[in-house]
Amino acid sequence: MLETRGLTKSYGDTMAVHDLTFTAEAGRVTGFLGPNGAGKSTTMRLLLGLDTPTAGTAHIDGRPYRELRDPLRTVGALLDATWRHPGRSARSHLRWLAATNGLPERRADEVLGLVGLDSVSKKRAGEFSLGMLQRLGIATTLLGDPKVLLFDEPVNGLDPEGVHWIRQLMHALAAEGRTVFVSSHLLPEMEQTAQDLVVIGRGRLIYQGTMKDFVERAGSRGVRVRTPHADAMRTALRERGAEFTEEANAFVVSTLDSDALGELAFTAGATLHELSPLTGSLEQAYLELTGDATEFTTGGSR
Numbered sequence: 089m090l091e092t093r094g095l096t097k098s099y100g101d102t103m104a105v106h107d108l109t110f111t112a113e114a115g116r117v118t119g120f121l122g123p124n125g126a127g128k129s130t131t132m133r134l135l136l137g138l139d140t141p142t143a144g145t146a147h148i149d150g151r152p153y154r155e156l157r158d159p160l161r162t163v164g165a166l167l168d169a170t171w172r173h174p175g176r177s178a179r180s181h182l183r184w185l186a187a188t189n190g191l192p193e194r195r196a197d198e199v200l201g202l203v204g205l206d207s208v209s210k211k212r213a214g215e216f217s218l219g220m221l222q223r224l225g226i227a228t229t230l231l232g233d234p235k236v237l238l239f240d241e242p243v244n245g246l247d248p249e250g251v252h253w254i255r256q257l258m259h260a261l262a263a264e265g266r267t268v269f270v271s272s273h274l275l276p277e278m279e280q281t282a283q284d285l286v287v288i289g290r291g292r293l294i295y296q297g298t299m300k301d302f303v304e305r306a307g308s309r310g311v312r313v314r315t316p317h318a319d320a321m322r323t324a325l326r327e328r329g330a331e332f333t334e335e336a337n338a339f340v341v342s343t344l345d346s347d348a349l350g351e352l353a354f355t356a357g358a359t360l361h362e363l364s365p366l367t368g369s370l371e372q373a374y375l376e377l378t379g380d381a382t383e384f385t386t387g388g389s390r
């Protein structure tokens with residue numbers, strides 16, 4: 089589990105993170121979203137003890153990073169995936185890391201297998217493609233078999249196969265009971281990867297909760313009702329004072345939910361061929377909720 093309480097960090101006059109309180113639970117993939125400059129990287133650095141909070145706390149597995157007894161076995165982090173070690177092979181790099189952290193050397197081969205790099209384990213990391221480097225970075229985070237994983241923009245620059253692979257891996261890691269905390273600007277991808285969300289803007293918390301609630305609450309576009317008995321349905325909707333628009337044999341109702349519409353159709357004697365809440369996408373919901381928190385906007389309307 090990963091947790092911040094009243095986390096605050098200022099750099100001179102800049103309040104990078106302000107009174108931020110959120111939790112990322114074990115067994116879940118939690119997406120970490122926010123416009124440019126929202127404070128995501130700062131939060132990640134504070135969680136990993138790479139910077140000191142001005143106020144508040146950032147805990148991993150119940151304590152600050154710097155107080156963890158066995159950091160590599162507790163948390164793995166991928167912050168800059170393009171980091172490379174050109175002189176060494178992937179395998180010797182991982183063996184060296186394992187040895188210097190008191191882990192068995194065979195763990196290097198295990199994680200190379202986990203990320204699908206066994207066939208190129210003897211190749212120098214300097215010759216790796218971006219996708220291979222990303223896998224090597226992830227292998228490094230998994231070395232200590234940690235309970236908590238932090239990934240900052242892990243799918244940047246990856247091809248669809250690589251993106252798909254990372255998504256599956258994150259699901260598998262969470263299913264094993266680990267805490268997976270991941271930031272990304274690729275919202276359609278995030279929508280398929282994360283079950284929970286933490287959204288920040290200008291250093292403050294905008295949303296913490298499930299992906300489903302976020303998309304439904306912010307992105308709701310009403311309920312679509314399709315019926316062969318359009319006249320009966322229209323009359324019932326008007327009598328109820330509902331707001332709706334009409335398409336061929338269908339209504340999009342913005343002021344009643346599916347339960348109420350199902351009951352209304354039943355009492356009006358209108359057979360239902362479709363009753364579907366029109367939820368928006370994560371992208372729509374995100375743009376609605378973070379509109380005011382964006383540091384830079386395009387166009388001259390703001």
Ligand SMILES: Nc1ncnc2c1ncn2[C@@H]1O[C@H](COP(=O)(O)OP(=O)(O)OP(=O)(O)O)[C@@H](O)[C@H]1O
Nearest residue numbers: 099102103104122123124125126127128129130131
């Ligand atoms: N070391 C620093 N010194 C001064 N200001 C900083 C420092 N680090 C971050 N900031 C400022 O704090 C704010 C938050 O930055 P941060 O990099 O955490 O945002 P971010 O959400 O990661 O942005 P992006 O999505 O663009 O990577 C920004 O206004 C940034 O300029």
